[in-house]
Amino acid sequence: MEKEQGEIKRKRIPEIDFLRGFALLLMIWHHAMYDVRYVFHVDAFAFQDSYWFYDIGRSVILALFLLVSGVSTRFSANNLMRGRRMVIFSALATVLSAVLHVITRWTGVIFFNVIHVIAFSTFLYAVIEHLFIVRYANASNSSIDMEWQKAKMIGFLIAFGVLAVILGYVIIPILPEETLNPLFVMLGSSVAGVDTLDQLSLLPYLGYYLLGAAIGQTLYASGEPLWKNEKSRVYSISLPVLFMGRNALAVYLLHQPILLAVLWVLSKTGLF
Numbered sequence: 001m002e003k004e005q006g007e008i009k010r011k012r013i014p015e016i017d018f019l020r021g022f023a024l025l026l027m028i029w030h031h032a033m034y035d036v037r038y039v040f041h042v043d044a045f046a047f048q049d050s051y052w053f054y055d056i057g058r059s060v061i062l063a064l065f066l067l068v069s070g071v072s073t074r075f076s077a078n079n080l081m082r083g084r085r086m087v088i089f090s091a092l093a094t095v096l097s098a099v100l101h102v103i104t105r106w107t108g109v110i111f112f113n114v115i116h117v118i119a120f121s122t123f124l125y126a127v128i129e130h131l132f133i134v135r136y137a138n139a140s141n142s143s144i145d146m147e148w149q150k151a152k153m154i155g156f157l158i159a160f161g162v163l164a165v166i167l168g169y170v171i172i173p174i175l176p177e178e179t180l181n182p183l184f185v186m187l188g189s190s191v192a193g194v195d196t197l198d199q200l201s202l203l204p205y206l207g208y209y210l211l212g213a214a215i216g217q218t219l220y221a222s223g224e225p226l227w228k229n230e231k232s233r234v235y236s237i238s239l240p241v242l243f244m245g246r247n248a249l250a251v252y253l254l255h256q257p258i259l260l261a262v263l264w265v266l267s268k269t270g271l272f
Contacts, residue, residue, distance in 0.1 A: 021245030023065040070212020079126040086119035108195030121209035161210035168204025
């Protein structure tokens with residue numbers, strides 16, 4: 001039974017990979033425009049500073065990315081291990097950004113952004129999953145109704161997720177712009193005295209992650225994908241986006257150095 005469950009959890013879900021890859025593609029597009037305008041000082045893409053693009057569009061993309069990441073918990077064989085891996089990658093992102101900043105002075109330092117939010121959220125979800133499901137699944141007491149435990153967990157995820165989303169939009173406007181307080185940094189304030197890059201608040205995005213986890217537990221209760229026709233033309237056209245979604249961590253960590261290198265070469269050739 002455990003082996004069967006593990007096989008279900010490791011199955012790739014095309015629509016989830018596609019949505020994750022699509023969100024990454026939009027994120028890369030945003031970062032490319034940012035680099036052109038603010039790193040290489042080209043007078044282009046001014047619209048990215050507008051309210052509708054930065055406050056609305058960026059928030060929607062990030063919410064989508066966190067929702068999909070939450071859904072993915074349904075298919076992780078071990079969310080605690082997944083959380084540990086995310087912590088390592090988030091620390092690596094911070095170190096790489098700091099090194100790049102020291103060498104080039106082009107960018108800032110990533111202290112707490114989307115990958116850190118996912119790491120924290122994954123750990124929290126693993127704790128919730130343990131409290132509601134894992135500790136009973138591993139127990140010898142067969143009188144526990146696991147379906148009821150799962151229903152309670154889904155209800156808790158929805159309630160906690162909605163609360164986190166609401167709190168986020170209440171807290172963010174009253175936070176200081178800069179701080180040395182680690183808690184305020186996690187909640188969205190920039191680090192005082194340091195160029196802070198790509199800062200993201202834990203709230204409301206933790207809430208979107210938990211809501212995504214609830215969606216994953218309900219929409220994918222069987223562990224089966226909704227998109228099953230892998231021989232369709234649409235599927236074939238979507239393969240590059242699916243590849244990005246399946247390798248999201250690597251794409252996220254590598255896309256900015258690659259973008260900067262490509263743009264630097266283009267700037268030296270006089271193309272902009």
